[in-house]
Amino acid sequence: MIGLLLELFWSFFLIGLFTVGGGYAVIGIIQSEIVIAKGWISESVFTDILAISQMTPGPVGLNCSTYVGYEVMKNAGASEALACLGSAAASLAVVLPSFLIMLAIVRFYTKFHTNSLFQGVMSTLRPAVAGLVGAAALALMLRFNLGGSGPIVQILTDNFPDWKSWALFAASFAAYVWLKLGPMVLLAAGAVLGLLICA
């Protein structure tokens, strides 16, 4: 268990280090690292965490890390106390790299962000962040398997059991992009509709 706690800390340290472009990038990296690569929690648990992280106060990326830290320990059969320790480890670890880097920046007061090399790197990373987030969305809808007997694509039925869930997906996508409704409003509407129409 202590080994897992250390591994969790290290994973979230890397996640914090590679977070470029804000909270939704963290979500993409967590999905890739914790859900896909390590398989520490399932897609549907991660989706629940995502929803809750967006409805509670605090930056999404931090909320998500705290919650994932808890669930990873819990999922491995840890006690309640160890799971709390897991969430503390994940939230501290995700903040630690920014802490070290920001300290170095203010210490030397470098205007690194106006450096042309840095800007070159950032301009390539921005589209990659879009890709990360897109990959997270895709992986929460479909499961891809490039197995020996040819590629298999399956719908993730935990998140999308029937046509109603696809309708909710399409409606919230459209409302977010074109009506510019915030995540809070959309998730609240999803909760109400879930109560009314989902069985």
Added chain:
Amino acid sequence: MVSLWKIFWVFAKIGAFTIGGGYMMVPAIEAEMRGRGWISEEELPDIVAIAQSAPGLLTVNMSIFAGYKLRGLAGSIAATFGCIIAPFLTILLIALFFSSFRDNPWVMRIFAGVRPVAVGIIAGYCFNLMKKQSRWWQWAISLGSIAAIALLKVSAFWVLLTLIVLSLAISLYRQNRRAGK
């Protein structure tokens, strides 16, 4: 001199009222800092730009920076802990109770409605980012990383690391060629 408690409380307040992404909180943080005379008008744009470019979360980065300006290392530690304390406790509380409610039929119905919406928002966020892209190489990077991560299951770390190394190499090569002319 500002006390460490004061720094802690002000950032605890900022952390507690950030909902969604950090970007929505920038004006609130600015107002809080400027109102208290903690940060001058000229410094602000720089701080925001630096906090946005450095790795990590915007709100947390701004707290670290401002805390340091006020009271050095101790100040930045106070600001960081302040900023994360409310979200941390809220999530912990929910996590502790939610696991015993998860199998409740009403909660299951609520989450059956909430899950596709959460995915829809993430997809919409991605769409909004990609919509702004106008160059072919931006699309190549976006679609390439989607394929690598979702289909080939390459770790996001490797995707980002490869891109950082590649873009550094290309920028350095261009700089050298320009200097050579």
